[in-house]
Each structure stands twice: as structure tokens, then as C-alpha cells.
Ligand SMILES: NC(=O)C1=CN([C@@H]2O[C@H](COP(=O)(O)OP(=O)(O)OC[C@H]3O[C@@H](n4cnc5c(N)ncnc54)[C@H](O)[C@@H]3O)[C@@H](O)[C@H]2O)[C@@H](O)CC1
């Protein structure tokens with residue numbers, strides 16, 4: 001599957017602008033594109049809302065132009081429509097001007113245009129948002145959010161940045177957002193995702209071939225993008241890999257246990273926990289299907305059959321962890337580094353990055369925002385999660401899973417995926433240990449680092465969703481992994 005021909009490809013506003021221009025160059029006029037966009041929104045409204053007084057708020061750019069089309073479409077179908085227009089008509093695009101003339105004379109704005117509406121259409125700003133919403137526009141956004149009338153946003157809710165999902169100043173809370181050709185990262189990244197309401201994608205006459213010229217690198221995380229290891233009747237347990245999970249010391253063994261169980265549930269043929277004798281005693285009192293080995297990690301790895309490693313969960317920030325991480329990296333195995341495996345290198349991240357760059361590139365790191373900030377001090381999270389994760393992957397040579405309710409997975413080769421299936425109750429102690437184990441278990445079965453990370457994050461979210469609601473704890477998750485894998489397969 002290529003990012004250049006998928007329905008799941010995501011385009012930044014800038015890339016979408018190129019898609020528009022390329023289509024126009026290829027012979028589809030801007031009037032046609034805008035007409036298709038506006039009619040698609042009009043149709044969505046007619047299909048989803050009862051006919052009632054609607055007010056269309058049109059901004060100074062082409063997002064406002066879409067609004068004129070929507071106004072005409074609804075008026076033609078007998079809807080009571082009020083329409084206001086902001087900005088200097090002299091600076092309108094030819095397409096906006098064309099549809100403004102079709103509409104006729106917009107009203108002068110007054111608050112009751114919002115207060116008296118049963119439905120609002122937000123055509124103020126879309127892809128062209130380039131600075132914070134302020135002044136009179138901020139007042140309009142506030143009023144629109146205060147009314148009980150639902151708002152349908154055109155392309156993006158006003159104030160949400162299409163590339164980052166961040167709010168610039170203030171933003172419209174939409175009931176639904178209709179976007180065109182391909183979704184944008186801002187529809188999936190928080191807080192944008194929540195401000196969009198339901199997102200509907202509509203085609204407006206842009207051919208998917210333009211994607212080959214744009215070469216987008218970001219995609220919505222979905223099973224269509226990767227292939228899980230196939231269950232083979234004739235398969236031997238060793239053909240499904242042998243994953244080593246490094247344990248924390250006595251009194252701190254729970255995290256490694258959850259990782260190990262998750263790796264096994266994710267389909268690894270065998271899983272061994274490696275740690276000091278006192279720690280293994282604790283594991284032994286809980287575990288049956290997981291093997292326990294107490295020799296130093298470097299000795300254990302003399303056995304080539306251990307083909308994947310999970311290091312970090314509950315390991316503690318210590319010399320032992322520091323050395324285990326470097327041993328694991330140097331062993332050139334498929335490797336997952338989480339939690340303390342990352343925390344150990346906050347003061348000299350170059351050491352771990354340089355070590356990773358000497359390997360064959362099968363390393364995944366799973367920092368949450370706090371860990372990310374400490375390890376990648378020079379990477380600005382404010383530039384957006386996708387760009388931050390991508391930069392971190394490039395710097396470290398590892399696949400980065402920047403965890404959160406909108407986890408981003410990024411590869412050193414520039415690819416990135418945004419995940420959006422995690423339910424709120426997944427934010428529970430130990431859920432990261434489970435994720436580490438799932439990804440490590442998939443790596444053990446031979447999945448390449450980026451695919452294993454994408455699949456692991458997706459299956460993790462799905463497993464939690466299958467639990468069904470609040471009250472879930474991390475130890476509930478491993479046994480839900482098999483059914484989640486079945487759904488994702
Ligand atoms: N280009 C095309 O061919 C198509 C574009 N379409 C629509 O056009 C939109 C993009 O149009 P534009 O690029 O004109 O962008 P917008 O209509 O989103 O807004 C751009 C204008 O708003 C101003 N602006 C940006 N942020 C502001 C702020 N915070 N406060 C005040 N003014 C601000 C800019 O200076 C510019 O004048 C899309 O979102 C989509 O709705 C659709 O009609 C489909 C076809």
C-alpha cells in the first residue's frame with residue numbers, strides 16, 4: 001500500500017493547496033471545485049438536519065466562497081437562509097466572486113443572525129487560517145459556541161489548524177465537519193478532532209493521481225496500511241519468534257510482567273523475562289506461560305533464537321538499565337525501548353541515538369509527551385505532533401511512537417501515521433507497558449519496526465475499546481489483545 005493512492009492519506013493544508021492547483025492546471029476550474037465542495041456540504045446538511053432557519057457565516061477567502069454555494073443550495077431547496085460575508089470583495093478569488101453574485105446581497109452582520117439560527121454554517125476560515133482568531137471574529141466564534149444551534153464546519157472548524165489540530169486563538173465547536181478530497185491531520189489530532197464533531201469526507205473532482213506528484217507522507221493509522229503476521233497451522237512456536245522482556249528489580253516487576261503477557265497475547269511464539277533472581281521470584285509467583293532467565297542480558301543474547309527485546313517498563317533509571325539498553329541496541333535485534341530505557345539517556349541522548357544509527361534500524365521508541373520532551377530537548381512539540389515525531393525519528397534513527405489520545409507513529413524515512421481509535425479509559429497506569437509488549441510481540445513475529453508500531457498502537461486502542469468503558473485497568477488488556485487482533489486482521 002502506498003501513501004500516494006490511499007483513501008487514508010492525510011494532506012496538510014499546503015499539500016491540499018497543491019492538489020487544488022494541480023487539478024486546476026489539469027483542466028478542472030476553480031469554479032467547478034468550489035461548486036462541488038459547496039454542494040457536497042449542502043447535500044450533507046439536507047441529509048442530516050431538519051429544514052430550519054440556517055445562517056451561513058462566510059469569511060474572506062475561498063472557505064467563504066464555499067459558503068455562498070451552500071447558501072444558494074439550501075435556498076433553492078426551500079430552506080430559510082441568512083448569509084453574512086466578511087472581508088474585502090475586491091480581494092475575492094474569481095470563483096468566490098462568481099458564487100457571491102449567484103447569492104446576491106449578503107446581510108450586514110449582527111449578533112441575532114447567529115442567535116436566531118437553528119443551524120449555523122461555519123465558512124469563516126478553513127485551510128487558509130494562518131494566525132490566531134482575534135477581535136470581532138473571536139466574538140463571533142464565542143457567540144456561535146454559546147448558542148444551542150449545531151454548527152456545520154466547512155473543511156475545518158474556524159480556528160483549528162489543519163496541519164496540527166491546534167487551536168489558533170479560539171475555535172468553533174462543530175457538530176460536523178465536511179472536508180474535501182482527503183482528510184487533514186487536524187481532523188485526527190487533538191484538540192482538533194474533538195472540535196470537528198463528525199468528520200465527513202467528500203470528493204469534489206480532484207483526481208487521486210495528483211497524490212503521486214504531491215508525495216504525501218502522512219496517513220490515518222488503519223489495518224489497511226499494514227499486514228499482521230499470518231497464523232500458520234503448520235507454524236512452529238519458534239517461527240513466531242522469541243521475545244525477551246527485561247525486568248525491573250525486586251518490588252518493581254509488574255510492568256515487565258504486563259509487557260511479557262502482552263507480547264505473548266500478541267502472538268510471539270515464546271516470551272522470556274530476563275532479570276535478577278529476586279525479581280524472577282516475584283514473576284514466578286504470577287506467571288506460568290512465560291519463561292524466566294537470570295543470566296546477564298549479554299550472555300542470554302548469545303542464543304540467536306531471542307530475536308526481539310522489550311527494555312524499559314519498570315526497569316528503573318539505573319546503571320543496570322543504561323547498560324542493558326546499550327547491550328540490547330548493540331545486539332542488533334528487533335527492539336522496543338520504553339519508559340526508563342529512555343529516561344536513562346535524558347542527559348546524553350546522543351549516546352543512544354548514535355548507537356541506534358549503527359544498527360539495521362529495527363528499533364521502536366514509545367515516549368509519552370513528558371518523556372519525549374526530556375529526550376528530544378531540541379524538538380518543539382508546539383510545531384505539532386506529526387512534525388515533532390518525524391523530527392525525533394530522524395534524529396534518533398528509531399521509529400517513534402509519540403503516545404497520547406492521538407498517538408503519532410513516525411519513521412526515520414519520513415512516513416507518519418496518526419492513530420485515533422484509543423478510548424479515554426485507555427489512559428490508565430500500566431497501559432504503556434501493555435503497548436510496549438504488543439509491539440515487541442509483533443516485532444518478534446518479524447513485523448518491520450514501523451508496521452509493528454502502527455499495528456501495535458491500533459490493536460492496543462481496539463483492545464481497550466472492546467473492554468467497553470470506564471473501570472478498565474491495564475491488567476485487563478492483555479487478554480483482550482487476541483480478539484482485537486482478529487478484528488484488525
Ligand atoms: N482552492 C481551491 O480550489 C478550493 C478551495 N476550497 C475552499 O477554500 C478554502 C481555502 O481557501 P483560502 O486559501 O482562501 O483560505 P481561507 O478561506 O481559509 O482563508 C484565507 C483568508 O483568511 C485570512 N486569514 C487567515 N487567518 C485569519 C485570521 N485568524 N483572522 C483573520 N483573517 C485570517 C487570510 O489572510 C486569507 O485572506 C478551503 O478550506 C476550502 O473550504 C474549496 O472551495 C475547494 C476548492
Ligand SMILES: [K+]
Pocket residue numbers: 063122123124125126153154155156157158
Ligand atoms: K470553516
